[in-house]
Amino acid sequence: MDLRFRDAEPSAEERAAVDAVLGPPPSGWEGGARTEEDLRFASGGHEARDRRDLLLPALHAVNDRIGWISQGALDYVCRRLTVPPAEAYGVATFYSLFSLKPRPTRVLHVCTDLACRARGAEAVRRGVAEALGPPGASWRPSPCLGLCERAPAALALEAGEVPKAAVYGPMAPDREAAGRPGPGAADDAPAGPPGVDLTERPEPPAEHAVPQAGRDGLVLLRRVGRVDPASLDDYRAEGGYAALRRAFALGPAGVVREVLDSGLVGRGGAAFPTGRKWEAAAGRPDHPHYLVCNADESEPGTFKDRVIMEGDPYALVEAMTIAGYATGCHRGYLYIRGEYPRAVRRMSHAIAAARSRGLLGDDVMGQGYAFDIELRRGAGAYICGEETAIFNSIEGYRGEPRSKPPFPVEKGLFGKPTVVNNVETLVNVPPILLAGAGAYAATGTAGSTGPKLFCVSGAVARPGVYEVPFGATLRDLLGLAGGTTGTLRAVLLGGAAGAFVRPGELDVPLTFEGTRAIGATLGSGVVLALDESVDLAGILLRIAGFFRDESCGQCVPCRVGTVRQEEALHRLSLRPAPGDAAGDLALLREVGQAMRDASICGLGQTAWNAVESAIDRLGVFSPREGSPA
Amino acid sequence: MSAVPLQPPRRLIEMTVDGQEVRVPEGATVLDACAAAGKDIPTLCHGDTLTPKNACRVCVVEVEGSRTLAPACSRRAEPGMVVGTATERARHSRKVVLELLASSTDLSTTPRAAEWIGEYGARPDRFGPEAATVAQPPKVDNDLYVRDYAKCILCYKCVDACGEQWQNTFAIAVAGRGFDAVISTEHDAPLTDSACVYCGNCVEVCPTGALSFKSEFDMRAAGEWDEPRQTQTTTICSYCGVGCNLTLHVQDNRIVKVSSPHDNPVTRGNLCIKGRFGYQHVQNVGPSDG
Ligand SMILES: Cc1cc2nc3c(=O)[nH]c(=O)nc-3n(C[C@H](O)[C@H](O)[C@H](O)COP(=O)(O)O)c2cc1C
Ligand code: SF4
Ligand code: FES
Numbered sequence: 001m002d003l004r005f006r007d008a009e010p011s012a013e014e015r016a017a018v019d020a021v022l023g024p025p026p027s028g029w030e031g032g033a034r035t036e037e038d039l040r041f042a043s044g045g046h047e048a049r050d051r052r053d054l055l056l057p058a059l060h061a062v063n064d065r066i067g068w069i070s071q072g073a074l075d076y077v078c079r080r081l082t083v084p085p086a087e088a089y090g091v092a093t094f095y096s097l098f099s100l101k102p103r104p105t106r107v108l109h110v111c112t113d114l115a116c117r118a119r120g121a122e123a124v125r126r127g128v129a130e131a132l133g134p135p136g137a138s139w140r141p142s143p144c145l146g147l148c149e150r151a152p153a154a155l156a157l158e159a160g161e162v163p164k165a166a167v168y169g170p171m172a173p174d175r176e177a178a179g180r181p182g183p184g185a186a187d188d189a190p191a192g193p194p195g196v197d198l199t200e201r202p203e204p205p206a207e208h209a210v211p212q213a214g215r216d217g218l219v220l221l222r223r224v225g226r227v228d229p230a231s232l233d234d235y236r237a238e239g240g241y242a243a244l245r246r247a248f249a250l251g252p253a254g255v256v257r258e259v260l261d262s263g264l265v266g267r268g269g270a271a272f273p274t275g276r277k278w279e280a281a282a283g284r285p286d287h288p289h290y291l292v293c294n295a296d297e298s299e300p301g302t303f304k305d306r307v308i309m310e311g312d313p314y315a316l317v318e319a320m321t322i323a324g325y326a327t328g329c330h331r332g333y334l335y336i337r338g339e340y341p342r343a344v345r346r347m348s349h350a351i352a353a354a355r356s357r358g359l360l361g362d363d364v365m366g367q368g369y370a371f372d373i374e375l376r377r378g379a380g381a382y383i384c385g386e387e388t389a390i391f392n393s394i395e396g397y398r399g400e401p402r403s404k405p406p407f408p409v410e411k412g413l414f415g416k417p418t419v420v421n422n423v424e425t426l427v428n429v430p431p432i433l434l435a436g437a438g439a440y441a442a443t444g445t446a447g448s449t450g451p452k453l454f455c456v457s458g459a460v461a462r463p464g465v466y467e468v469p470f471g472a473t474l475r476d477l478l479g480l481a482g483g484t485t486g487t488l489r490a491v492l493l494g495g496a497a498g499a500f501v502r503p504g505e506l507d508v509p510l511t512f513e514g515t516r517a518i519g520a521t522l523g524s525g526v527v528l529a530l531d532e533s534v535d536l537a538g539i540l541l542r543i544a545g546f547f548r549d550e551s552c553g554q555c556v557p558c559r560v561g562t563v564r565q566e567e568a569l570h571r572l573s574l575r576p577a578p579g580d581a582a583g584d585l586a587l588l589r590e591v592g593q594a595m596r597d598a599s600i601c602g603l604g605q606t607a608w609n610a611v612e613s614a615i616d617r618l619g620v621f622s623p624r625e626g627s628p629a
Numbered sequence: 630m631s632a633v634p635l636q637p638p639r640r641l642i643e644m645t646v647d648g649q650e651v652r653v654p655e656g657a658t659v660l661d662a663c664a665a666a667g668k669d670i671p672t673l674c675h676g677d678t679l680t681p682k683n684a685c686r687v688c689v690v691e692v693e694g695s696r697t698l699a700p701a702c703s704r705r706a707e708p709g710m711v712v713g714t715a716t717e718r719a720r721h722s723r724k725v726v727l728e729l730l731a732s733s734t735d736l737s738t739t740p741r742a743a744e745w746i747g748e749y750g751a752r753p754d755r756f757g758p759e760a761a762t763v764a765q766p767p768k769v770d771n772d773l774y775v776r777d778y779a780k781c782i783l784c785y786k787c788v789d790a791c792g793e794q795w796q797n798t799f800a801i802a803v804a805g806r807g808f809d810a811v812i813s814t815e816h817d818a819p820l821t822d823s824a825c826v827y828c829g830n831c832v833e834v835c836p837t838g839a840l841s842f843k844s845e846f847d848m849r850a851a852g853e854w855d856e857p858r859q860t861q862t863t864t865i866c867s868y869c870g871v872g873c874n875l876t877l878h879v880q881d882n883r884i885v886k887v888s889s890p891h892d893n894p895v896t897r898g899n900l901c902i903k904g905r906f907g908y909q910h911v912q913n914v915g916p917s918d919g
Contacts, residue, residue: 001797004824006815071816084792084799084824085815093804100816381806398803403683403703553783553803553810555684557722560729563761563808571757587755594725597698597718598686605697 001045003084010076017065018073021057022080031079045082053414055081055396059092060338060377067107067159068099083396094398094552095379097157097338103137106158109339112141113300114492115148115457117542118534124152124171127196143382143546144300145339148457148528149209149464155339156200165341166200203342206311209303211464211481219431219443219451220424221467224311229346232353235314241359243430247322248367250433255326256282259429261437263449268294268385268422269497269524270602271512274429277419280409282327284417291324291332292394292413292420295347296378296385298337299495300546301526304453305423307465309336309343312427313350317373319426321364322433324371327419332371335390337378348375382550386601387420388412389552400552401601424453424525444470448511452525456481459488459531468510475506477527486531490618494523496543497606499613519613536620537573540611544569547607558604561595565608572621581621588615644710653706659690660701668714671723671745673730673836674784675702677891678898679794682785687726687745691716698722724749732756733808734763735780738838738849761808767846770819773827773906775846776812780839783810787831787840795899800824801831829905833888833898842886842906855880863890866904871895873904884908 010018019025025032029043055077062073069092078085092098110128112121125141132139147153150169158164207213207225214225227234235241247255260275281289293316297305309316320332334351336344351373354360362370376394378384384393388402391413412418428450432440441449448470454477457463461482468477474491478484488503499520501508508518515522530539544566553559568584568591575581592608599605614620639654646666653662663670674685681702689698693711698719701712713719727746731753736742746753767777785803792799800823804813814823832840841849848854859880866873874893878886887905891898 001799002824003799006818006822074815084802086799086802086804086813086824087792089813089815090802090804094806096806403700405705548807551807553805553807554682554785556686556726556729556782559783559808559810560733561725563733564729564756567756567760583755590721590725591729593718594722594729598689598722598726599697600683600686 005075006071008072008075010072014062014073017061018058018077021061031076048082051081052396063098064159064163067105068103091398095381097380108139108154108156109142110154111145113144115301115528116152118458118530119151120172121152124196146297146303146306148301148303167203171196206307209307209464211462218467220427229311229313240314241318243433244318244322246433247325252326258432258437262432262440264428267424274425278327281417281419288416289329290413290416290418291329293320293334294420295336295423298382298385299524301457301495301528302455302524304455304465306340306343308423308427309347313346315427317350317354319429321371322429323426325369330370332373333376333394334373335376338380383552383603400554445511447513454525454527456527458529459485460529470511471509473507473509484529489530489532492528494521495526496546497609498523499609500618540614541569543610555600557595557598561591562607564591642706642708646712647714657706659704659706662706663701663714670701672702676786676834679786679789685784687723689719689722690714691719724751727751728753730782732760734782771821774832775841775843777839780837782837786834790830790834796828796830798824798826827902830899844885868903873900875904883912
């Protein structure tokens with residue numbers, strides 16, 4: 001490789017930001033000051049190239065310090081890591097939190113996604129535009145920020161020597177004041193000021209999102225609100241690390257057996273049996289094995305993983321250690337979405353504290369097992385939660401999914417056998433080991449065992465994360481959340497990739513098999529209640545816009561199909577007479593089928609699910625519906 | 630030493646394609662199996678000299694037991710596989726993929742595109758006149774080749790040929806995301822400011838004509854490009870001792886483009902700037918010719 005650079009110089013600040021991640025440059029060949037010595041030999045750059053996985057952290061470092069990535073900064077990062085500038089540019093432009101153009105240090109991300117939309121985000125958007133001008137460099141509409149219990153919400157990220165973040169929400173506590181249109185008045189702007197509150201306030205504690213906090217009988221949320229999330233002693237006093245001790249007693253195969261017998265399946269959306277995944281990875285002869293904890297949580301309406309990481313961070317550290325032990329990994333990567341600054345802070349603190357007490361490191365708990373966790377931050381890309389895209393993202397490539405086979409347990413991160421699990425999946429493991437697989441499996445139903453977290457948002461009295469045993473009905477869950485406000489129109493189960501459920505179907509048991517039976521899905525545990533006041537066509541347009549924005553662009557059915565889906569929905573929602581909708585509905589179906597059948601990954605394959613269910617089950621755009629809902 | 634390297638004998642895999650028994654060597658793709666069964670499957674991002682990214686999805690087939698369709702170009706053939714190339718589902722996806730491509734991209738110079746659009750009954754115009762496209766002006770920033778990204782289907786072949794699969798130059802990569810993704814140099818700089826070494830190996834693998842010799846681009850613009858009138862002559866490059874085969878495309882006794890046979894064991898279709906673009910001396914024979 002013969003790299004050509006642009007000879008744009010980084011500023012001293014940019015250089016310092018990069019060096020803080022990569023260390024000082026070892027020679028003139030990697031961007032340091034050129035010395036006599038450097039001229040006597042040519043460095044092949046192999047060592048630098050082996051650190052390609054530090055590309056994303058280095059880009060973050062610049063973006064965090066300056067607010068954007070200049071040509072000089074990108075050039076310097078490329079020299080340091082021997083990455084071709086064109087490739088680094090391709091990576092940097094993949095992520096929506098990075099900018100390659102100058103912009104203010106502070107950027108406000110205003111959520112305009114589903115849960116916030118159901119609680120007045122459109123009015124907030126108008127209010128922000130009134131206060132700050134049209135969207136652009138200083139503020140921008142954002143996909144779901146995972147703050148749905150505080151909807152409508154926003155996140156400000158401020159670059160600097162110490163980067164800052166501020167969270168806003170609810171930005172219009174009084175929904176009427178937020179200009180939430182009344183029934184029938186689809187798009188009427190509210191009279192008077194929209195009442196957007198942009199005062200910075202301290203963020204409420206994590207348990208604020210858990211209305212059940214402190215109640216007896218909770219398993220996964222047991223400690224949230226009861227322990228100081230910073231305190232390892234608190235965690236241990238509340239039963240922490242008993243499960244890891246138990247794991248060492250059982251041995252790796254024993255742990256895998258327990259997880260198999262527990263019936264635990266993945267909580268990240270695909271519902272794959274965790275024990276089978278672990279068994280397959282553990283048995284692979286090639287080493288090293290890697291563990292990746294998927295905390296990219298970007299499915300609109302999902303915020304459960306955030307609440308665990310913010311409220312009980314050591315639980316995830318312990319669970320990852322157990323998973324690593326069971327599957328023969330000595331290194332785990334925790335990949336947290338870039339929009340979760342507090343979760344990143346809490347998790348890095350917990351990892352450091354565990355390391356300093358010998359609970360991570362060369363000799364975990366004095367048992368001769370070496371395991372450590374590296375935290376990686378995403379940078380604004382839903383697709384990086386896909387189980388193979390996350391590998392590319394960690395390795396410093398564009399977050400494009402890989403084609404399967406080979407599967408992650410065969411060839412995953414750095415081409416090695418890899419276990420990828422969701423945060424919630426992993427935190428189920430300590431309770432399994434402590435209670436025993438049998439007792440764990442006694443909770444829930446035969447097909448869906450254990451407790452489950454649901455992210456309840458939208459038109460309910462008390463939005464938040466709820467823990468219920470599998471088998472509780474949707475009605476039970478909405479009841480727990482204080483019931484719906486207004487007249488219920490529909491519930492979106494499973495997020496943007498999920499399906500709508502009618503008000504008449506509230507007795508569906510919230511299990512994998514129960515939701516499947518009515519043609520829906522649990523997905524990542526999203527339960528978004530929509531009342532009659534919500535403009536359903538607007539929700540569908542937003543779902544379509546989400547997939548269009550988040551498609552990686554690799555395969556044609558998804559890259560172009562999501563655009564055509566959005567265009568057709570746009571026409572349908574504008575059309576005065578539903579009579580001529582038939583052509584566009586047929587088009588949606590045909591494109592949807594091709595996206596489902598021919599896309600590479602789950603994003604394209606599910607991009608039409610929610611729209612299809614709204615058309616088929618809710619009758620949106622059907623002539624009987626009258627004007628579009 | 631033999632010019633064609635001998636390979637160890639490979640086991641044969643038996644499978645069925647459209648009900649027909651076929652045998653292919655282990656390691657073959659479903660596409661190879663389809664070819665063995667005499668099926669003509671459309672492909673775009675697959676190339677005979679590259680490992681495909683299976684991004685275009687025009688080659689999808691139905692594999693029994695698989696939830697989604699499989700890209701024939703990349704899925705490995707397995708013993709006992711039951712493949713359907715002409716099932717309703719497979720034909721439907723191919724048709725829609727062609728519609729999506731043709732409605733967003735200029736396929737006028739993509740070989741066989743019009744034929745497939747007819748064969749599958751694809752109607753790219755059904756998305757209406759407002760349908761978003763990737764239309765943009767061609768990038769003419771050097772004397773040797775042109776990048777007309779209004780014709781680009783993002784097959785990744787040029788990126789792979791420039792980068793790790795052949796040239797190791799990495800002058801271009803995919804930038805941006807989703808429908809806005811493009812093939813680009815860093816910061817969209819002109820090629821003359823990039824790492825490009827003008828080997829033209831990207832032009833060689835481009836399936837759409839988005840990348841073309843400047844000579845071809847200019848002749849097309851002038852309405853003079855006439856492939857049936859061209860002859861192709863394969864010869865050996867005279868610049869150095871490697872012995873690359875060059876195929877000279879000649880129209881009206883002038884070289885209009887140079888390629889290299891993909892099955893040539895020396896080049897596998899790849900050349901350097903001299904072999905690819907250094908042919909002017911052949912036709913600049915005298916002052917009167919200038
Ligand atoms: C587009 C897309 C986005 C995804 N995002 C996430 C995510 O943010 N978190 C997650 O745990 N799983 C996500 N998944 C599912 C993962 O691919 C994978 O199934 C999961 O991480 C496996 O862990 P589990 O078995 O513990 O659920 C996503 C899948 C797709 C297709
Ligand atoms: S389905 Fe969409 S997100 Fe997935 S690989 Fe294809 S283009 Fe990328
Ligand atoms: S030719 Fe197979 S996906 Fe493009």
